[in-house]
Amino acid sequence: MPSTAIILAAGKGTRMKSRHPKVMHRLLDRPLAWWAVRSARQAGMERIVLVVGSGAQEVRDYFAADGDADASIEFVEQKERLGTGHAVRCVRDALGELKGPVVVMYADMPLVHPQTIRSLVSEARAKHNACTVLSMTPPDPSDYGRVDASDDGTVRAIIEHEDCTPEQREALRECNSGLYCFCGRRLFANIDRITNDNAQGEYYLTDMVGIYVGMGEPVSVVHADDYHELLGVNSRSQLAVAAKVMQRRINEGLMAEGVSMLDPEQVWVGAEVRVGQDTTLLPQTFLWGRTIVGSDCTIGPNSRLTNATVGDRCLVDETIIVDSAIDNDVSCGPRAYLRGGAHFHDRSKAGTHVELKGTEVGVGSKVPHLSYLGDARLGSGVNIGGGTITCNYDGKHKSRTEIGDHVFIGSDVMLVAPVTIGDNALVGAASCITKDVPAGALSLERSRQLTQRGWADAYWKRLEEED
CATH class of the missing domain: 2.160.10.10 (Hexapeptide repeat proteins)
Known part of the structure; x- marks a missing residue:
């Protein structure tokens, strides 16, 4: 089955304090979204879907001007930004159900190595997972959901930091990066199970992990050795x-x-x-x-x-x-x-x-x-x-x-x-x-040079007398 990368690039990025969408801010000489597309391409993803929203036309215009307006990039617009789960629904509604491995990644995570994506897809294929979670161990895990996994990498749950007990915060140091590889068939068959029963009223793709665990579907984790490659950009x-x-x-x-x-x-x-x-x-x-x-x-x-x-x-x-x-x-x-x-x-x-x-x-x-x-x-x-x-x-x-x-x-x-x-x-x-x-x-093209001997001496003398 062909592999697909869904790159989420719809957010406005209010912390950037900018008139431009966050994903169009440049890291070195290229926008954040370009780096995510590049990583997906180098990882061998055969289909790339860019979910755009805020500043959608600016994103489209950039890739068109850069010579990337070809069949390898498909644009889906998320007109209402109702969360990451809703973004995946927009892809389904626009393109239909996608078969094969589906990697969901973020345009504001520009440092992901292509090899990391390849490893994630390989794990998903080898274990026939419904979902494979990419994890990391940052020095300060307080902003991330914790991955509760068994020794063989099977995921039992992802627990948000604020929901962890003191013992869990101490014991669970492995964190969810937010980057996943799904089985496309099972993802699109179950994406409507996500609800917006939360304080923000949004549909979170993270909830699919708990849904799959509850269904008895296989979910496992791949750990990224260098947490730097999973740093997000919000400011x-x-x-x-x-x-x-x-x-x-x-x-x-x-x-x-x-x-x-x-x-x-x-x-x-x-x-x-x-x-x-x-x-x-x-x-x-x-x-x-x-x-x-x-x-x-x-x-x-x-x-x-x-x-x-x-x-x-x-x-x-x-x-x-x-x-x-x-x-x-x-x-x-x-x-x-x-x-x-x-x-x-x-x-x-x-x-x-x-x-x-x-x-x-x-x-x-x-x-x-x-x-x-x-x-x-x-x-x-x-x-x-x-x-x-x-x-x-x-x-x-x-x-x-x-x-x-x-x-x-x-x-x-x-x-x-x-x-x-x-x-x-x-x-x-x-x-x-x-x-x-x-x-x-x-x-040669010159006017004739005129020289009047003594003229300058007389001129300076006259100025001195006037003073």
Whole structure:
């Protein structure tokens, strides 16, 4: 039977004090809901159902924009938030009864390992359980229901903390994480047995454990060795705690694969990032999205790369790279900004206070300092003087600048697009180029320099006399 993950993501999260749904708050570079979906996918869940409610459209829009609007994610809306049991009823009403293992998990628990989910499903299949409970042993169990289980893992009851006797509180340290694997057939056949006879008037999925025990259906427990992976996020403070756990988890994995970090506490790397061996990540480095960094690079300090591709042996110093690529042996920064599909070929350079948007820089070409190049293509062996700007926007349209091979552009040059500079051309400093420059030509555009000897001395003398 195929396995299904039902991910509960309908809550508003009032403790977040936000206009956005709780599950859209970001842990590192991705929303909480994304991490839960990722864990379910990596665990091999063949069907993923996301139960949305508060801010439902924002959640849907995010996954659509991220390229995840495919058949592997199905959305079910819980219009009235009447508890976790009611959320599962909404899934049944929308999709019908689900067969096979059904894992119910939470979008605000972003740290769950895929292997933990796989272990839960394996236990459920092996014992033909109606319900398999994932448990943990946190240092302070006072906020959790206690699992009363026999030595063989058979669950007798889950007792809420406030209902425990002093003896039970002392003896029962194993806690319910709230994450379950159900037999889909038995779950949907019995979900209507849950009542809302409680102070909150809600339908709690936890009650299914007691219902199954009363029916004589098999219920057992799987214990998670690391309670951190089952930490929930209900506030911004808890979000920061979870982010630290994930930061350490990712960074330790990278260091184990041959990546160096001067201070791992000051390096933040997203889950989809790949970094090659012998690369060093310096403090205040952020690698987000689907960034790929090659081998023998130095990234940082104070650098942020989002959906960037970096080749081997590159230096990225105090630089921001967004949706752009640099090839091998490229130097960037300090304080460079590459965006919008910029592409630097081998041995090229983006220097200090340089911004490039949608620009291709050829092999060995240099943009050393204080320049903006937008919508341009540079050939190989080009040198761009400081203060050069491509004037690529006329207020309505974007136009391109084409620069050939081995071109020298002097300082403080404006290239008014559309314009083409031919191979081996030279453009003098302080020129405003509005027409194409042929290959091998010199192009200058300057007004005549006027010099009047003694004028300045007379001027200063006159000011002194006026005082």
